[in-house]
Amino acid sequence: MDTLVDDLSQRLALRIKLERDGRGWSLAELAERAGVSKATISKIERAEVSPTAVVLVRLASAFDLTLAGLMLRAMIQAAKSDGTIDEAEKQRLLGKLGDDLDDEERQFIRDQMAAPVDPQGLAREVPKGLEPQVYMMSLLAIDFDHEDEARYLRELAQALGLQPAQGGFVELTFPEAGHYPFVNHVMSLAERGARGSITVAG
Numbered sequence: 001m002d003t004l005v006d007d008l009s010q011r012l013a014l015r016i017k018l019e020r021d022g023r024g025w026s027l028a029e030l031a032e033r034a035g036v037s038k039a040t041i042s043k044i045e046r047a048e049v050s051p052t053a054v055v056l057v058r059l060a061s062a063f064d065l066t067l068a069g070l071m072l073r074a075m076i077q078a079a080k081s082d083g084t085i086d087e088a089e090k091q092r093l094l095g096k097l098g099d100d101l102d103d104e105e106r107q108f109i110r111d112q113m114a115a116p117v118d119p120q121g122l123a124r125e126v127p128k129g130l131e132p133q134v135y136m137m138s139l140l141a142i143d144f145d146h147e148d149e150a151r152y153l154r155e156l157a158q159a160l161g162l163q164p165a166q167g168g169f170v171e172l173t174f175p176e177a178g179h180y181p182f183v184n185h186v187m188s189l190a191e192r193g194a195r196g197s198i199t200v201a202g
Contacts, residue, residue, distance in 0.1 A: 013047040034062035078138035081152035123159035131160040177202035
């Protein structure tokens, strides 16, 4: 999961810097427009920290983008896909949201918590090319302890049109007990240790 977080941080860092540079804005100008400190934006652009969902919403609003709201929706829908949000999922979600919430942001979160789980509806609103990022945010919000969560991720990956190499949901059936190694398909990540082993008990 750390590999997913690192990859997401790097993608977001690049996207934010491209958006800022494309508008000819300085760090100070973006900070003023978004209501986020210049130091925080600088760290995000260097992928030194991952932005909380609320900071991401504010940056996206400054750029007039819909990406952040979609990512926040993706996290909330994923967290409640099994019908409940357990304490671990709640803390993970709150950690991504951060503490600095204004009234409008709190209302947005309440609205999303009350909204029905709809992976197909969410997928229809994702701009082309941003499907993997939205899917990864869903992964980060889930603590895999219920079959409904796996079903939700499968339906979301299918609705987004993701292939396994893009992070899509994969179901595997192993023929017998044993240890089955796997490795990240991005070789640069694999070389840094993005690999592991699945153990199937007899």
